[in-house]
Amino acid sequence: MDAPIRRKKNTRRPARKSAPTPGRRKTPGIFRSRLRPLDAWLLHHLHVLVFSLGQLSRTPFPTLMTAAVIGIALALPSGLYLLLDNARQLSQSWDDTVRISVFLNIDVSDVQAQQLATKLQQRSEIQQVQVISRAKALAEYQQLSGFSKALETLDGNPLPAVLVVQPQLNPELGASQNSQVLLALLQALPEVDIAQFDMRWLKRLLAIMEIIHRSVLVLAALLGLAVLLITGNTIRLSIQNRRQEIEINKLFGATDAFIRRPFLYAGLWYGLFGAVIAWSLVQLAFALLQNPVQKLSVLYQSHYQLSVFSYQDVFLLLATGVVLGLAGAWLAVSRHLQEIQPR
Amino acid sequence: MIQFNQVSKRYPGGYEALNQVSFQIKRGEMAFLTGHSGAGKTTLLRLIALIERASQGQIVVNGQHLGRLPNSGIPYVRRGIGVIFQEHRLLFDRTIFDNVALPLVIAGYRHQDIRRRVRAALDKVGLLEKERSYPITLSGGQQQRVGIARAVVNKPPLLLADEPTGNLDPDLSREIMQLFLDFNQVGVTVLIASHALGLIKSLQRRVLVLESGKLIADQ
Numbered sequence: 001m002d003a004p005i006r007r008k009k010n011t012r013r014p015a016r017k018s019a020p021t022p023g024r025r026k027t028p029g030i031f032r033s034r035l036r037p038l039d040a041w042l043l044h045h046l047h048v049l050v051f052s053l054g055q056l057s058r059t060p061f062p063t064l065m066t067a068a069v070i071g072i073a074l075a076l077p078s079g080l081y082l083l084l085d086n087a088r089q090l091s092q093s094w095d096d097t098v099r100i101s102v103f104l105n106i107d108v109s110d111v112q113a114q115q116l117a118t119k120l121q122q123r124s125e126i127q128q129v130q131v132i133s134r135a136k137a138l139a140e141y142q143q144l145s146g147f148s149k150a151l152e153t154l155d156g157n158p159l160p161a162v163l164v165v166q167p168q169l170n171p172e173l174g175a176s177q178n179s180q181v182l183l184a185l186l187q188a189l190p191e192v193d194i195a196q197f198d199m200r201w202l203k204r205l206l207a208i209m210e211i212i213h214r215s216v217l218v219l220a221a222l223l224g225l226a227v228l229l230i231t232g233n234t235i236r237l238s239i240q241n242r243r244q245e246i247e248i249n250k251l252f253g254a255t256d257a258f259i260r261r262p263f264l265y266a267g268l269w270y271g272l273f274g275a276v277i278a279w280s281l282v283q284l285a286f287a288l289l290q291n292p293v294q295k296l297s298v299l300y301q302s303h304y305q306l307s308v309f310s311y312q313d314v315f316l317l318l319a320t321g322v323v324l325g326l327a328g329a330w331l332a333v334s335r336h337l338q339e340i341q342p343r
Numbered sequence: 344m345i346q347f348n349q350v351s352k353r354y355p356g357g358y359e360a361l362n363q364v365s366f367q368i369k370r371g372e373m374a375f376l377t378g379h380s381g382a383g384k385t386t387l388l389r390l391i392a393l394i395e396r397a398s399q400g401q402i403v404v405n406g407q408h409l410g411r412l413p414n415s416g417i418p419y420v421r422r423g424i425g426v427i428f429q430e431h432r433l434l435f436d437r438t439i440f441d442n443v444a445l446p447l448v449i450a451g452y453r454h455q456d457i458r459r460r461v462r463a464a465l466d467k468v469g470l471l472e473k474e475r476s477y478p479i480t481l482s483g484g485q486q487q488r489v490g491i492a493r494a495v496v497n498k499p500p501l502l503l504a505d506e507p508t509g510n511l512d513p514d515l516s517r518e519i520m521q522l523f524l525d526f527n528q529v530g531v532t533v534l535i536a537s538h539a540l541g542l543i544k545s546l547q548r549r550v551l552v553l554e555s556g557k558l559i560a561d562q
Contacts, residue, residue, distance in 0.1 A: 040451030245434055251392065252446040252493075253422035255415075342394050 045261070052265035063273070066234050070274025070321065073227050075281040077220035078317055082282060084213055086306055091205060100179065102163040102186050102195045110134055113161035116191055120165065125182055127168040134161045160193060224324055227274065231267045231328030239263060239336045247342040260337060264329045271325020275318045283308060344370045344501060344532040345391060350400030352386050352556075360386040362556040363400070368534060368549075370500070373527040375543045376536040378553035384536035387553070388503050391534070392426055393417045405500060422450055425494030429506035431486045433478040439465065439489050440474040446497045464492040468522060484515040491522055495531070502526060504535040508542070516542055 056063045104113055110133040117129040132140070137159040142148040151158075167182050179197065186195040239246070249259050286308050297304035309317070345368040352361040361383045368374050376384050389395045391404055393412070402409040405423050412420060425446075433442050443464055447457045465471045468488040470481075478486055487507060494502060504523065508516035516539060524546070527533045537543060543550060552560035 037451070040453075043453075044448075044451060244432070248432055248434060248445065249449060250418070251394070251421065251426055252449055253418040253420075254449045255418045258418075258449060 044258075048261045049265050049268075052262045053269055055262070056266060056269055063270075066230065066270055067273035067277055069230055070227050070270060070325070071277025071281060073223040073230070074274055074278035074317065074321055075285075077216055077223050078278055078313075079282040079285055080216045080219065082286070082307075082309065082313070084209065084216060087209060089307065090304060091202060091209065099198045100165040100167065100183055100186060100195055101198055102165055103193045104161045104163065104191050105193045106158075106160045108161055108191050110161055112191065113163065116189075117163055120163070120186075125168050126165055128166040130164040130166075132162040132164065134159055137162060165195075224320070227271070227321075227324040228328040228331065231270050231325045232332040234270060235263050235267055235329045235332035236336055238266065239332065239340070243340055246337070246340045250340075251342045256337065260333050263333045263337075264326060267325040267327075267329020267332075268322055269325070271321040271323070271328075272318060273321075274325065275321025278321070279309065279314060279317055344368050344372070344405060345534065346401075346403040347387075348401040348403075350390065350397045350402055352383075352390060352395065353398045359556050361390070361397075361553075364553075364556070364558045365400075366551060366558060366561060368532060370532055371527070371530050372549065373523070373533040374535075374549040374551055375546075376534060376551045376553065377538055377540060377543065380538070381555075382553040383556040384553055385505055386556075388426075388505050388534070388536055391501075392424055392503060393420055418449075422446070422497065423499050423501060425497075425499040425502045427487075427490050427494045427502070427504035427507050429509040431478075431483075431490045433486060433489055433493075435478050437477070438474065439470065439476050439478065439481070442478065442489055443474075443492045443496050445493060450497055452497075460496055461492075464496040465489075467495070467525075468492045484511050484518070487511065487515075487519060488522070491519070495526060498531075500530075500532060502531055502533045504533070504537075506537055507535060508537060508539055513542070520546060 104116070108116075110131075113131055113133065117131045120126055121129050134157050138151065138157045141159060142151055165182070165186065167179050183195055183197065186192055246259055286306055290306055293304070293306050345366075347364050347366050350361055350364045351359065353359050364383075364387065376387060378384055386395070390397050390402055390409070393409060397410065404420065407420055409420070434445075440461055443461045444457050447460060452460070462471060462474065465474055468491055470485060470488055470492065473481065473485070473489075478489065481489065487510075491504075491507070494504075502523070507523075508519050511519065520542060523533050523535060550560070550562045551558060552562075
């Protein structure tokens with residue numbers, strides 16, 4: 001039994017001797033037998049990151065289940081948010097085209113209407129004026145309404161000329177304020193019968209969307225909390241399952257931080273996997289929506305395309321997942337690790 | 344190395360496991376701790392390994408006053424103590440190598456160094472060829488030797504063993520004790536709680552005898 005002892009001593013000796021030699025002084029910390037605290041710390045972190053991934057992959061099904069639950073919880077608000085974002089983009093493109101329909105008095109002739117249009121066109125707050133002459137209005141009406149027979153029986157053209165006014169948006173004032181002033185101005189003209197916004201409904205839509213936006217935020221907060229609790233509970237269970245390991249680690253001098261780390265990283269992985277699943281789910285859902293949306297937009301003679309996650313959004317989603325996972329793990333670890341002391 | 348001054352340990356509920364125990368074990372000494380079960384052997388070891396704190400008295404281990412040590416300092420004291428348990432307490436989901444490597448990983452040794460030291464420790468206990476096996480495939484005596492390899496792998500100056508031969512037959516017990524003698528020979532302080540009285544006698548080392556929490560003999 002003596003020989004192995006000596007061999008052991010021998011293996012240690014070269015390392016000891018070489019340490020004070022000046023030539024080896026400059027060797028980076030990583031090549032020294034005992035790592036400098038920072039190197040050891042970084043290396044350990046990296047090791048634990050991979051190790052905790054390995055531990056999760058050893059039980060792929062439960063891991064996937066947990067990640068899927070987190071994924072769904074994250075997919076719901078992020079998908080809704082994206083949908084809302086799309087709706088907002090769509091309505092913004094309408095907002096640019098807020099127009100005022102100016103119905104002229106019935107006795108204003110097409111020529112007078114044209115003159116008025118030219119005059120209005122020169123105003124700075126008006127971007128464009130389009131004239132729909134009485135004849136044109138009639139033709140359009142006949143074509144669209146299906147009352148062509150009825151209209152033929154009338155003596156004259158019952159429709160007034162219409163000016164479609166596109167306000168010039170003044171960036172210093174809000175869009176609606178701009179248009180309000182202009183509306184009042186147009187209303188005051190002697191030739192004008194009624195001036196009204198085309199797009200009052202748009203404002204209502206925007207108001208409704210604001211409500212939905214708030215609801216999505218509330219939903220996101222609740223589901224975020226759910227993710228926190230899901231990871232927290234999962235980590236709590238794995239702490240209990242690894243009680244023996246934690247005790248042994250403590251007995252051999254592991255610090256609390258050392259023991260905490262694999263659980264925190266497990267939480268990080270859960271959050272990240274959950275976020276990736278959420279991303280895929282939303283991507284899939286939008287891929288399924290793309291076609292019907294395109295059909296609809298063709299019906300509106302538009303080339304509207306559903307916009308999906310930007311890189312920034314994806315990053316934000318993944319970061320949210322990671323942060324929630326970490327936070328959940330932290331909750332569980334700080335509550336339950338202290339309870340485990342070696343026997 | 345170990346110094347006890349009037350140390351008492353009272354558990355909640357009034358049970359007194361140790362009563363005014365005083366002794367000193369010098370650096371490089373090897374001693375046995377005996378007594379009936381319930382005499383306080385395990386409690387005494389637990390106080391040294393800081394698994395529990397003394398209710399009264401002063402304990403100094405490796406120059407460190409344990410009573411003054413904050414909880415955050417416990418891990419660093421434990422790194423200087425190798426502990427061996429009767430029931431081995433190996434991690435069954437890890438290979439022998441990983442089990443033995445644990446104290447080195449905790450202390451932040453570099454990968455190649457861990458490899459070298461683990462193999463040296465396994466070689467010492469004669470289980471080098473088993474490094475890739477899992478503990479479940481080993482016999483009780485082999486598992487105990489893995490436990491010993493784990494305790495000595497980072498060369499702690501102090502080894503504590505609680506009934507290390509409790510579940511082993513006499514021949515295996517003798518082998519295990521021989522290992523402890525070997526470690527003691529290279530300067531490690533060893534304290535072993537055991538009630539294998541015959542075996543202890545044959546080794547002719549210092550013996551501390553506990554009875555109902557009191558130190559009644561020191562031979």
